[in-house]
Amino acid sequence: MNLRIGSRGSALALWQAEHVACLLRAHGHEVSIEIIKTTGDRMQEPGFVVPAGVDGKGIFTKEIEEALAAGRVDLAVHSLKDLPTELNPAFELGAIPERADSRDALICPEWLLMHTLPIGARIGTTSPRRRAQLLAHRPDFQFVPIRGNIDTRLRKLREGQCDALVLAAAGLDRLGPEKLNMPPDWVRQRFDPEDICPSPGQGALAIEIRSGDAAVGEAVRLLHCETTAWCVDAERAVLAALGGGCSVPIGAHCAGEGKFRRMLACVVAEDGDRMVQISRTPEEEDTPQSFGEFVAGELERRGANELLHPTV
Numbered sequence: 001m002n003l004r005i006g007s008r009g010s011a012l013a014l015w016q017a018e019h020v021a022c023l024l025r026a027h028g029h030e031v032s033i034e035i036i037k038t039t040g041d042r043m044q045e046p047g048f049v050v051p052a053g054v055d056g057k058g059i060f061t062k063e064i065e066e067a068l069a070a071g072r073v074d075l076a077v078h079s080l081k082d083l084p085t086e087l088n089p090a091f092e093l094g095a096i097p098e099r100a101d102s103r104d105a106l107i108c109p110e111w112l113l114m115h116t117l118p119i120g121a122r123i124g125t126t127s128p129r130r131r132a133q134l135l136a137h138r139p140d141f142q143f144v145p146i147r148g149n150i151d152t153r154l155r156k157l158r159e160g161q162c163d164a165l166v167l168a169a170a171g172l173d174r175l176g177p178e179k180l181n182m183p184p185d186w187v188r189q190r191f192d193p194e195d196i197c198p199s200p201g202q203g204a205l206a207i208e209i210r211s212g213d214a215a216v217g218e219a220v221r222l223l224h225c226e227t228t229a230w231c232v233d234a235e236r237a238v239l240a241a242l243g244g245g246c247s248v249p250i251g252a253h254c255a256g257e258g259k260f261r262r263m264l265a266c267v268v269a270e271d272g273d274r275m276v277q278i279s280r281t282p283e284e285e286d287t288p289q290s291f292g293e294f295v296a297g298e299l300e301r302r303g304a305n306e307l308l309h310p311t312v
């Protein structure tokens, strides 16, 4: 059938949309891509003032969902970690394809490891999760608010606005060092989730469709990966149970299958000086939802709420 994909215009978003387009074309569909500018994209433009009431949830998806609802596009390809945990009931996830590398990576021109960066090194990130976890290892780090798409952030690194970046490995791998105008060895470290726990859903894509659209649903179902979906659903259930969006320092990383499936999750105080971190394996009868809620409950029993909502 004829399928129109709605995508943000960033290099990464277009790579992801093109990737899904290729997979769908391989199944005989005709696919085109429509670029849609979102609030999140506008917020990265110089001089943008964040409007009152914008809390960060869904800023990369709103306009794309409007296009879906209006029938201007048939599906949207998102980075799953940018999607709010609760979707508007007018939409559903038609497929979650196989996940890429879910780890965070250290990008640095000069130093080889997080632990060998000089005292007071300036890290370019605005993510509270990354900041807090980095501070837990290196309380001396300074942080520079480097925003924008991956290419923009790398340009600011090259210009010397910071000494290192921490980025999702998946985004770097998808675009590749050549396209990013970066020597490949600048990717110095891919952090074990025990050291820097990634964001729920990191490295996974989500294909969003109109609820009940059977024809598009059937077309995209071919791209669905059951193992990935189980893991990211569980990670997102942790986030939802703790009431978080992308602006809270919660990490959740689930991997493996059957009795080898395991989730590592953490909640970190803003300045990294306290942390709750646990590892759990689901029971056979667990669903992603029940397992995610169990992990969230275990984090809460160990004081996660106090870290998320400090009273003093």
Ligand SMILES: NCc1[nH]cc(CCC(=O)O)c1CC(=O)O
Pocket: 079, 080, 081, 082, 150, 166, 167, 168, 169, 170, 171, 201, 202, 203, 204, 205
């Ligand atoms: N927050 C922006 C964003 N959304 C998805 C990715 C990377 C790809 C992915 O995690 O799937 C990134 C960049 C980053 O965090 O470095």
